Amino acid sequence: MTHVQSMLDAHPKDPGSVDRTKLAECIQACFDCAQTCTACADACLSEDMVAELTQCIRTNLDCVDICAATGKILSRHTGHDAGLTRAVLEMCRIACRACAEECAQHASMHRHCEVCAEACRQCEHACSELLASLG
Amino acid sequence: MTHVQSMLDAHPKDPGSVDRTKLAECIQACFDCAQTCTACADACLSEDMVAELTQCIRTNLDCVDICAATGKILSRHTGHDAGLTRAVLEMCRIACRACAEECAQHASMHRHCEVCAEACRQCEHACSELLASLG
Amino acid sequence: MTHVQSMLDAHPKDPGSVDRTKLAECIQACFDCAQTCTACADACLSEDMVAELTQCIRTNLDCVDICAATGKILSRHTGHDAGLTRAVLEMCRIACRACAEECAQHASMHRHCEVCAEACRQCEHACSELLASLG
Amino acid sequence: MTHVQSMLDAHPKDPGSVDRTKLAECIQACFDCAQTCTACADACLSEDMVAELTQCIRTNLDCVDICAATGKILSRHTGHDAGLTRAVLEMCRIACRACAEECAQHASMHRHCEVCAEACRQCEHACSELLASLG
Numbered sequence: 147m148t149h150v151q152s153m154l155d156a157h158p159k160d161p162g163s164v165d166r167t168k169l170a171e172c173i174q175a176c177f178d179c180a181q182t183c184t185a186c187a188d189a190c191l192s193e194d195m196v197a198e199l200t201q202c203i204r205t206n207l208d209c210v211d212i213c214a215a216t217g218k219i220l221s222r223h224t225g226h227d228a229g230l231t232r233a234v235l236e237m238c239r240i241a242c243r244a245c246a247e248e249c250a251q252h253a254s255m256h257r258h259c260e261v262c263a264e265a266c267r268q269c270e271h272a273c274s275e276l277l278a279s280l281g
Numbered sequence: 282m283t284h285v286q287s288m289l290d291a292h293p294k295d296p297g298s299v300d301r302t303k304l305a306e307c308i309q310a311c312f313d314c315a316q317t318c319t320a321c322a323d324a325c326l327s328e329d330m331v332a333e334l335t336q337c338i339r340t341n342l343d344c345v346d347i348c349a350a351t352g353k354i355l356s357r358h359t360g361h362d363a364g365l366t367r368a369v370l371e372m373c374r375i376a377c378r379a380c381a382e383e384c385a386q387h388a389s390m391h392r393h394c395e396v397c398a399e400a401c402r403q404c405e406h407a408c409s410e411l412l413a414s415l416g
Numbered sequence: 417m418t419h420v421q422s423m424l425d426a427h428p429k430d431p432g433s434v435d436r437t438k439l440a441e442c443i444q445a446c447f448d449c450a451q452t453c454t455a456c457a458d459a460c461l462s463e464d465m466v467a468e469l470t471q472c473i474r475t476n477l478d479c480v481d482i483c484a485a486t487g488k489i490l491s492r493h494t495g496h497d498a499g500l501t502r503a504v505l506e507m508c509r510i511a512c513r514a515c516a517e518e519c520a521q522h523a524s525m526h527r528h529c530e531v532c533a534e535a536c537r538q539c540e541h542a543c544s545e546l547l548a549s550l551g
Numbered sequence: 552m553t554h555v556q557s558m559l560d561a562h563p564k565d566p567g568s569v570d571r572t573k574l575a576e577c578i579q580a581c582f583d584c585a586q587t588c589t590a591c592a593d594a595c596l597s598e599d600m601v602a603e604l605t606q607c608i609r610t611n612l613d614c615v616d617i618c619a620a621t622g623k624i625l626s627r628h629t630g631h632d633a634g635l636t637r638a639v640l641e642m643c644r645i646a647c648r649a650c651a652e653e654c655a656q657h658a659s660m661h662r663h664c665e666v667c668a669e670a671c672r673q674c675e676h677a678c679s680e681l682l683a684s685l686g
Binding site for chain 3 (some may be wrong): 553554555557558559561562563564578579582583585586587589590591593594596597598615622623626627628629641650661662663664665666667670
């Protein structure tokens with residue numbers, strides 16, 4: 147359904163010792179999380195109790211920006227900078243964890259927060275797995 | 282694998298007469314195309330013959346920006362503006378067609394351009410289908 | 417304070433018949449409007465009467481995405497596509513006008529909406545001027 | 552010329568102990584750096600010797616994504632997360648330094664790299680100053 151793995155296989159540069167499966171999963175999780183958090187911010191905005199969800203909306207919007215940047219940076223292999231990759235993954239992990247925790251507080255009341263917490267946890271996990279595989 | 286459809290179903294606002302399946306497909310295609318074009322621009326940059334691929338890289342980068350914006354705008358349903366949605370979809374269709382045509386010229390030589398042309402065609406098609414369903 | 421004009425002057429490609437001053441002003445206005453709308457969405461979110469500002473927040477967020485994409489596309493001159501440039505400017509004009517009109521409704525009550533309406537009007541005007549100069 | 556300071560003054564939330572001047576300067580520097588790096592990547596792409604500038608283009612593109620995300624996150628004050636702000640500023644500083652160093656290597660040959668190195672240094676400095684002021 148997505149082209150992440152095909153594009154990774156078609157890249158002329160060998161990504162080196164990185165685990166290609168974990169890299170593809172992390173790229174995919176970042177773009178998915180950016181979409182999910184965009185949708186959750188807007189769904190919160192449409193709730194009658196929006197005044198109680200402003201922290202959630204803000205956390206969602208930050209997570210969108212960080213996941214989108216991370217997903218794009220991980221999609222590049224030309225002139226790879228291991229230090230920057232590591233710093234970006236660490237930051238994405240922090241943002242996803244914060245958003246997962248915030249959304250989890252509203253998960254029993256709002257289905258969109260439940261789904262969003264799941265997408266954030268998946269992205270946090272994918273970043274951690276990729277970081278660990280970098281050695 | 283992605284959460285597009287679940288988030289659409291969980292949104293408190295009824296998206297009205299829009300075809301939900303086509304909307305979900307279009308959102309998914311936009312995010313997928315943004316990722317694929319990011320990867321294709323970078324793959325072109327790593328080719329020995331990069332000097333012959335500069336037009337392709339530029340077209341890819343524009344397509345990334347437009348698809349990412351379109352995917353996010355389509356993910357919002359609060360205070361829907363039909364005119365803006367239509368204008369955004371028209372523009373995304375133009376950008377995807379331009380990128381598909383450019384990448385198709387290098388498809389026989391570069392597998393990443395072949396995959397990218399396919400992702401762009403899918404996104405162009407998804408935008409056209411959604412536009413048509415809007416009546 | 418910004419480097420828009422210096423970068424335009426330093427580009428190896430001649431941007432052709434385009435009015436360089438109007439181009440620089442439009443790029444600058446797009447980035448400024450993206451920042452201002454990001455800040456206005458967040459300021460609305462912090463208002464006690466956030467429930468009455470949800471339409472404004474949504475319009476702001478769309479305007480951010482479109483202005484950011486437009487500002488980046490206008491910053492590129494390699495392999496210029498006149499048709500795409502025109503379509504992007506038209507769409508940016510529509511998004512800025514919508515956001516200016518929405519913010520203007522809250523301008524007397526919220527200073528951030530007043531400033532944001534001004535930034536949107538400037539960007540709408542800069543897009544119109546650049547479009548007109550393209551002939 | 553930009554509305555960063557006015558929007559900061561108009562925000563209903565008190566940003567707390569943060570130095571407002573340094574915050575405004577950092578937001579401004581992030582958006583300026585995102586624009587400058589977008590333009591530098593494209594200018595490099597138009598150089599005859601593009602094959603020798605691929606590392607510079609890649610570094611520019613990463614810097615665009617990180618500065619744009621940082622500028623937007625710093626523009627939000629609702630439900631402020633000090634830890635995330637700090638992590639984002641650290642990462643932006645790393646990305647700007649890497650881009651400044653890369654561009655500086657081509658500064659004597661390409662005026663756009665000279666201007667871009669300057670914009671990156673300014674943004675790196677603004678992030679450092681803001682970080683230091685956070686205590």
